[in-house]
Amino acid sequence: MPAPSQFISYVDTHVDSFIQRLGEAVAIPSISASGVHRKDVFKMGSWLQHQLNALGVQTKSIDLGRHVMDGQDLPLPPVILGKIGNDSKKKTVLIYGHYDVQPAEKSDGWDTEPFTLVVEKETGRLIGRGSTDDKGPILGWLNVLEAHQKLGLELPVNLCFCFEGMEESGSQGLDELIISEAAKGNDGWFVGVDCVCISDNYWLNTRTPCITYGLRGIAYFKLTVSGPTRDLHSGAFGRTVHEPMTDLILLMSKLVAPDGTILVPGVDDMVSAASAEERSIYDALDYDIKDIEEAAGARIALSSDKATVLMGRMRSPSLSLHNIEGGASAKTWGMQRVLFTSTGFHRLVPPQTPEKVEPLVISYLQSEFAKLNSKNKLNIEDARGGLPWVSDYKHWNYEAAIKATEAVYKVKPDLTREGGSIPVTLTFAESLGVNVLLLPMGRGDDGAHSTNEKLDKSNFIEGTKLLGTYLYEVDAISV
Amino acid sequence: MPAPSQFISYVDTHVDSFIQRLGEAVAIPSISASGVHRKDVFKMGSWLQHQLNALGVQTKSIDLGRHVMDGQDLPLPPVILGKIGNDSKKKTVLIYGHYDVQPAEKSDGWDTEPFTLVVEKETGRLIGRGSTDDKGPILGWLNVLEAHQKLGLELPVNLCFCFEGMEESGSQGLDELIISEAAKGNDGWFVGVDCVCISDNYWLNTRTPCITYGLRGIAYFKLTVSGPTRDLHSGAFGRTVHEPMTDLILLMSKLVAPDGTILVPGVDDMVSAASAEERSIYDALDYDIKDIEEAAGARIALSSDKATVLMGRMRSPSLSLHNIEGGASAKTWGMQRVLFTSTGFHRLVPPQTPEKVEPLVISYLQSEFAKLNSKNKLNIEDARGGLPWVSDYKHWNYEAAIKATEAVYKVKPDLTREGGSIPVTLTFAESLGVNVLLLPMGRGDDGAHSTNEKLDKSNFIEGTKLLGTYLYEVDAISV
Incomplete structure (x- = not known):
């Protein structure tokens, strides 16, 4: 079941206000790795909680205590937990994201001020620290909530949110919180969660949406x-x-x-070495050596064989x-x-x-x-x-995401494994015992952690549609 | 001819005022590698020029122009040239030293404030940045001048001074100045110079004075x-x-x-490999593996054979x-x-x-x-x-230094080559065509360039006697 057409129209007609809200979020330099910016991480947490509340989400700010970083004793930024919908006939989807960002200074080599979102007219790039990692995806969810609120549309699923402010600095305290909430069973925050969706990685290239089922x-x-x-x-x-x-x-x-x-x-x-059959999966992905060389900015791929390079990263x-x-x-x-x-x-x-x-x-x-x-x-x-993590991509959670991608982007998504690590993925999978899906919003050349980090406007907008449509597809599947 | 006994007595009875003057010099943080401290290097140059003038030395401050360091356009500290005595019957000795120092901050691991000279009662150590490299030796010469002025004693030789403020930062502009003054012949500052004496290195150990005839x-x-x-x-x-x-x-x-x-x-x-005869020179030096291990603070010598370790450093x-x-x-x-x-x-x-x-x-x-x-x-x-530099240690300049060392310290000095580099040594030797001698004041464990740099009080005082006596021995030798 695709998303209702009013939802899609709403997203298309609210591009400017969505970008303006992303600009507000990028303007808060919520760098978790810097003691000086710790107050900004807190400010970003409050901003996010306020936004969620305004969109009808019931929230809790969880204090994780203090920690020592570079000899400084600092308060840990809170985890913002949220809930909207409590219909036992609906599925419940848990959404994870992080509101902290990597350090950035113009002198690192940025062409623009990193904490001022710049909309590049010719290319449609939204440039700024956190645009793609991970404020853009979080704001995609806010966009979905706003559209439903403003249109008076009921959400097709119950949503549960878990947004942290220390992802770029080791996610301190998060695992403990998740494990302890999970252990509380029916009294815990995650009661009834049927699946998890995390939007914190990237397409393999700049063209084809992907869905990710493994991490190193x-x-x-x-x-x-x-x-x-x-x-x-x-x-x-x-x-x-x-x-x-x-x-x-x-x-x-x-x-x-x-x-x-x-x-x-x-x-x-x-x-073990890849079988010929497994190699053929990598051969089939929409990927070219040029993609990695463009992302790296130089012709330095270890091999001219596409499957070899992809397997180097994924398996x-x-x-x-x-x-x-x-x-x-x-x-x-x-x-x-x-x-x-x-x-x-x-x-x-x-x-x-x-x-x-x-x-x-x-x-x-x-x-x-x-x-x-x-x-x-x-x-x-x-x-x-x-630990590395590999999920079952034949699960209905993936089926819903594949259908949603086909509905929004009109192509079959690449099914990928990622070279990076998001440890919380495994924590959710193991402590809640449910399927975890990685549904990226940005492209392979976004430059998360690098200078001139960007999110393409089309990815922000179509990505918002994708997240909304995914919820409808989750609802539609009979389990 | 040993130095007159009044000179020796004057030095012995003015220890406190000599140390006080060294304290004044150490208190000026003349760090040439730091743009922030460039004004202090100039201050140190003025202080030195003022001291020399008060002791009867005619001086000139030579502007070396400007340079760019770490993107900052800065004035180069002046070279202070000096002259005292103009008796054509006497030999003329050129003295070189540098009034700039290495960077130092207490947080680097100093036990005391680096720019406050601390006199350690129990050990007699004079601790502070520049105490041994190279303010102590320069002040040794000031002590010699003061003794002669106050005692009304005539200096046995004509003295010519060349003190720079950029030695720790590549001696910029100095070579050009020396070469151009040398090229002026009788109109140049170095007219009549018979030999050069540089006190800017260290004994091989903590016990035995040495005289150095080679640098890498x-x-x-x-x-x-x-x-x-x-x-x-x-x-x-x-x-x-x-x-x-x-x-x-x-x-x-x-x-x-x-x-x-x-x-x-x-x-x-x-x-070429060392012959058995050459090895025996190293075997004869007053040196033990323990000396290098004490200086390094750990038992990490490359060999347990003393000659091997010494040759590793010297040849x-x-x-x-x-x-x-x-x-x-x-x-x-x-x-x-x-x-x-x-x-x-x-x-x-x-x-x-x-x-x-x-x-x-x-x-x-x-x-x-x-x-x-x-x-x-x-x-x-x-x-x-x-270039590496090796001098003729059978020259009368070395003969004088050896006799002076025997007179003051009552031992035969070690004749050594050094592992480090003092490029100006070669410039003097080549442009003036005279013998250059390295006559160190400090000990092998002084920690030049390191934390807790020190000069032992006895080295400062006996070293002052050595420098004075050396001048008398230079005068006494018939060439």
Whole structure:
């Protein structure tokens, strides 16, 4: 059952006011990773709660307590829970989103002020931090609510909302809240939830809508090599002592090959090779090497074979080396600092788990470090692991989303797995025992987390229609 | 001819006022690497000129023009030139020193305020930024001048001074000034100079005075690996594109082994192995593995053989890997930045020169990068090279310094080469065509460039006697 035509018309005739509301949301710099901006995260939470209330949603602001970040003791932003509709004959859909954003400063390389939504006339791009990650999708839901309220239309399902303000900073406290509400059963906030819908990822390309049924997990390591207890001058000490930086660089060089192969024995082997049949799924996706090269801004794809590149992202683990902290600066003529740290993520796919991968990585690093015969010390921390997640895409929740996409976009959506991680997905799936669907609004080149983040106007508007239509399709399916 | 006993007594009875003057100098935070402190470098130059004038030295402040540092257009601190004595029957000694200092903030890990000279009663340590590098030695010369002025003693030689304010930031403009003054011959400031004495390095250990006749040179490289034109998320792009960080780490790992061996073909080979006779020189130095381990604060010496460690510092090239800039932070969940840079020094020894070493390093890096089969781009910059310097330690200038050391310290000094680089040494030697001597005041554990920089009171006081006595020994030698 497609959405009523009044709903579609309402969305088409309210584009300007929808964009204006998105501009209000983008203007609040709700950067969760910065202590200075914590008050703005709270402001954004209040703004969202006020909007929900005005649209008839009953809300609760859940205090998650305090935490320490960069040595600062800070209050955690609240989780905004919401409910509208309580008809036991209807299905209940749980919507998740996050109202915090990544840091952004114009000097990072933005062409415009990151916290002023710019509507680019020629391209229809809505440019601003949070436009696509994740304020645009949250506002898509507000648009759906507004249309129904203003038109006097009954919602086809009961809706339950869970909006957090710490997603970009590790979602602190959220898992505990979900698990504890779930454990309360009929007395918990999530009572009666039949399925979950999360709109916090992106199309594979810039053309074809997609629906996502898998995410990679994470294993995260921090290596510290320490030796001298003070900064040393490279002139006075060069070639007399074991240098931490030399050891650390050598150790890091043993982890991953330039072609992406993970050199830690046993890690790649854990994932079976794709059968010819499975490869054909990737071959069928609407995707071209050019898509990834346009998104990266350079012709640097690891392969010219589309299925290989897609499987690298969707069904293979990856290992990225991140920063080194504590290096010497050129200004001080090559002092070497006491301590070097390096961070790296392993992105995991089933059947990998942090528990299975971590011991392999740690023992490999220790044995490679031993081979260096260094008198420096190696310390390895592992933290913030997250399981990979793969859902059943034949579930009625996916069926509804596929039908809604076909109704709005007139094409069959790509069914994809994502390279990134959204740990809360698994928490919802496991603690509520229901199907979780990822229904993205934005395109593959939106640049979430990057400079000049954008959401295309057509994605915002058609995406709003998609979210509304999805609710009607959920209602229509007999379970 | 030892120094007159009145001179020695004057120094012994004026310890407190000498330390007070050092305190005044340390209190001026003349950090040349910081635009904010540029006015303090000028203040320090004026303070020094005023002191010299009060002690009877005729001075000139030489404007070196302006430069751009970190995007700021700044005036270069002046070179203070000085002269006292014009007796054609006497030798003329040129003294070099620098009145700027390294950056320092208490939060770097100092136990005391870096720009407040602290006299540690129990140990006699004079703690403060610049105490040993290089305000202490400059003030040693002021002490010598004061003693002679107050005692009405004639100086045994003519003195010529050259004090700069940019040594810690590349000595900009100094070489040009020296070369142009030297080219003026009899009309130049350095007319009649017979030898040069520089007090800007350290004893090998904490016990035995040393005299230094060699310094390593420098070849400096900056590697940039670039690929994506925007930041990428490690989830979405991990194992789909060539990652700059992976390439850079692998490339850096090819440069130097954990034992200090330089892996660039031809670089280590350029230096012939030490003969048994040459080894015996290093064996004879008053030095123990414990000395370097105490200075580094950890038992991380590359060898347990003393001569091997000393030769690593004094007669071998070294390669240190420094920082990586532009890496992703853990907070942004593993974004990889557009650009990674790495800096490294090669310290050179004769017969190596930047011109000989640079092409070897560049072609090796290019060929190793090609082996990675990466689609990213490598750029290599080489800059700020400096030649190694070795002097004739049988020259009368060294003879005088050795006699003065024996007179003051009652021991034979160690004759050493240094691992660091003082490019002006070579400029003086080449443009004036005279012998250059390095006569250090401080000890091997003074921590120049590090936190808690100090000069021992006994080194300040006996060092003042040494500088004065050296002038008498220079005078006494018939050339």
